[in-house]
Amino acid sequence: MDAGGLLFKAATIVPDQAPQEQAAAAGIVEAYNLMRYDAVGITAQELAAGLPFLRGLAKHAAFPWLNADLVSRDTGRPLFAPSIARKAGGVTVGIFALAGPGAAANLRPEDQATILPWQEAVPRVLGQLKKSAGLIILLSGLPAAENEALAQRYPELHLIVQAGDDSATNQPPRQVNNTLILRTEKQGKSLGVLDIAWTASRKWGEDRAGQLVSKKNELDRVAWFVRSHQRKGDPQVLYRNDPGKLKIYQELLAQERRLAGEIKRLEKEVAKGTGQSDALADNRFLALTTELPDQPAVLAIVEKTTKSVNRLGQELARVQLERSKREAVEQRPHVGWQRCAECHRTEADFWRQGRHARAYETLRAKNQHFNQACLPCHVTGPASTTLPESLQAVGCESCHGPGRDHSANPTQSMIKQPPAQTCLGCHTPEHDDNFDYSRDLTRLNCPHVKP
Numbered sequence: 001m002d003a004g005g006l007l008f009k010a011a012t013i014v015p016d017q018a019p020q021e022q023a024a025a026a027g028i029v030e031a032y033n034l035m036r037y038d039a040v041g042i043t044a045q046e047l048a049a050g051l052p053f054l055r056g057l058a059k060h061a062a063f064p065w066l067n068a069d070l071v072s073r074d075t076g077r078p079l080f081a082p083s084i085a086r087k088a089g090g091v092t093v094g095i096f097a098l099a100g101p102g103a104a105a106n107l108r109p110e111d112q113a114t115i116l117p118w119q120e121a122v123p124r125v126l127g128q129l130k131k132s133a134g135l136i137i138l139l140s141g142l143p144a145a146e147n148e149a150l151a152q153r154y155p156e157l158h159l160i161v162q163a164g165d166d167s168a169t170n171q172p173p174r175q176v177n178n179t180l181i182l183r184t185e186k187q188g189k190s191l192g193v194l195d196i197a198w199t200a201s202r203k204w205g206e207d208r209a210g211q212l213v214s215k216k217n218e219l220d221r222v223a224w225f226v227r228s229h230q231r232k233g234d235p236q237v238l239y240r241n242d243p244g245k246l247k248i249y250q251e252l253l254a255q256e257r258r259l260a261g262e263i264k265r266l267e268k269e270v271a272k273g274t275g276q277s278d279a280l281a282d283n284r285f286l287a288l289t290t291e292l293p294d295q296p297a298v299l300a301i302v303e304k305t306t307k308s309v310n311r312l313g314q315e316l317a318r319v320q321l322e323r324s325k326r327e328a329v330e331q332r333p334h335v336g337w338q339r340c341a342e343c344h345r346t347e348a349d350f351w352r353q354g355r356h357a358r359a360y361e362t363l364r365a366k367n368q369h370f371n372q373a374c375l376p377c378h379v380t381g382p383a384s385t386t387l388p389e390s391l392q393a394v395g396c397e398s399c400h401g402p403g404r405d406h407s408a409n410p411t412q413s414m415i416k417q418p419p420a421q422t423c424l425g426c427h428t429p430e431h432d433d434n435f436d437y438s439r440d441l442t443r444l445n446c447p448h449v450k451p
């Protein structure tokens with residue numbers, strides 16, 4: 001079982017990263033199919049990419065997604081299976097799951113769905129489960145305090161497996177009322193194993209034999225410290241002038257006495273067999289460290305998923321580059337010839353027939369369009385390899401100056417007739433040994449038309 005929080009790292013996703021995170025989520029479901037999960041709970045994290053995404057993904061899951069508090073706003077009916085029953089060791093185990101109020105933030109109005117408060121959702125599902133199940137488990141996306149409140153209110157709830165957030169650590173079972181609450185650490189780093197000896201009493205008993213063992217271990221440890229203090233003589237005499245050390249020693253003695261007393265009591269109870277008829281649980285966490293061999297089929301899924309996540313990452317990098325270009329354009333004083341053409345049609349038509357309009361194409365044809373040494377004279381405005389298309393030419397603004405202000409408000413004046421100086425910035429002797437301003441001006445044919 002997994003109480004949830006498996007699909008996404010957090011309850012929200014950065015929109016740009018959604019395609020990558022969704023590909024990873026699909027890989028997780030594929031791997032869970034292979035691992036043959038019995039049940040998986042839905043929490044706010046499962047809904048991070050939206051309800052439609054989860055529903056689509058659920059179609060590919062070989063395990064049931066459980067949830068009892070996410071319901072249709074119209075009918076009040078749960079959108080996923082609220083619970084399942086499984087036979088284990090002759091006991092029918094009922095399992096249900098809650099997402100918790102935090103999940104509501106991931107629902108959109110068009111989802112037509114809502115999260116019920118547990119006070120409403122739990123009685124419904126428990127009433128159903130109690131009829132058939134002898135042991136009832138909740139996979140919970142609720143916060144710890146709410147889980148405790150649930151345990152106080154429903155003694156028929158025997159086990160709460162708390163979903164992990166990103167700070168989750170392994171938490172061994174803690175008994176509240178007649179419920180054990182536990183949690184396994186984040187990111188599948190551990191597998192939680194709980195062996196249950198269930199009895200007809202349907203009550204958790206105190207594991208006195210187990211407590212006895214651990215108290216005896218503790219006593220051994222304390223006794224070792226006491227002996228090490230006594231090695232050089234009587235510490236009460238030795239530490240006469242060292243009140244700090246004396247205090248530590250005296251505390252150890254007191255601890256030793258206390259433990260010995262508790263052990264005596266437990267030994268008596270174990271001998272009498274008190275609490276024998278109650279259920280016992282033994283928990284351990286198996287660390288899934290990297291030394292463990294990989295399961296080849298799961299590894300194949302991981303590798304396939306990593307590949308597609310990488311590919312999506314490259315696509316994202318491209319989109320982000322385009323966006324940064326566009327944003328950079330919005331801040332440039334140069335707006336590009338298309339903007340000028342909106343009002344100066346005739347000039348634009350003439351310009352497009354000339355070579356200035358194709359100056360960047362000339363570089364591209366020679367595969368020199370990434371060469372910083374060439375760009376300054378073959379583009380509009382300051383040279384860069386990330387210019388938007390509208391500036392990839394010797395455009396209007398190369399001669400008439402930057403036109404952002406003028407385009408927004410044409411009464412802002414532009415350079416009417418660019419002087420020879422402007423042309424000579426590019427028509428240098430190295431690049432044009434035959435430049436003649438007044439002759440070449442006539443070749444330009446930038447016509448004088450009132451817009």
Ligand code: HEC
Nearest residue numbers: 339340342343396397400403407410412413414415416451
């Ligand atoms: C929204 C329409 C509009 C846009 C966009 C526009 N212009 Fe103009 N432009 C005008 C108008 C109207 C005039 C005439 C202004 C006047 O006569 O006072 C003008 C005049 C000019 C002149 C003559 C000089 C002057 O100051 O009167 C030049 C040169 C010019 N524009 C170049 C450009 C360039 C280059 C661009 C693009 C960067 C551009 N314009 C964008 C409307 C526009």
Ligand code: HEC
Nearest residue numbers: 337340344347348351356394395396399416417418446448
């Ligand atoms: C290579 C330099 C160059 C480029 C590129 C260029 N022009 Fe010109 N433009 C000139 C020159 C020079 C004149 C003046 C010509 C004249 O007066 O005979 C002029 C004149 C104009 C005028 C008339 C100005 C006036 O006196 O009112 C407008 C408007 C104009 N250009 C708009 C544009 C637009 C729009 C573009 C881009 C589509 C453009 N120009 C591209 C050099 C250029």
Ligand code: HEC
Nearest residue numbers: 354355356358359362377378398418422423426440441443
């Ligand atoms: C930002 C640099 C730059 C500026 C400013 C510039 N030019 Fe050019 N010009 C070029 C380049 C580059 C070419 C060659 C484009 C190609 O063939 O790829 C060119 C080509 C020309 C041509 C060949 C024209 C054609 O269309 O057949 C003429 C004429 C010319 N420029 C005149 C001028 C004049 C006049 C000015 C000033 C009013 C001027 N240029 C300003 C870069 C510039």
Ligand code: HEC
Nearest residue numbers: 362366368371373374375376377425426427428431432433
């Ligand atoms: C200082 C400005 C400047 C620089 C830098 C520059 N060019 Fe040019 N380029 C021009 C001008 C101006 C022309 C137009 C010359 C003419 O029409 O006679 C031109 C024309 C060209 C042509 C067309 C030549 C033809 O005769 O058809 C090519 C190709 C070209 N440049 C490539 C390059 C490459 C490649 C670089 C970088 C290694 C480069 N340019 C760097 C200004 C420049």
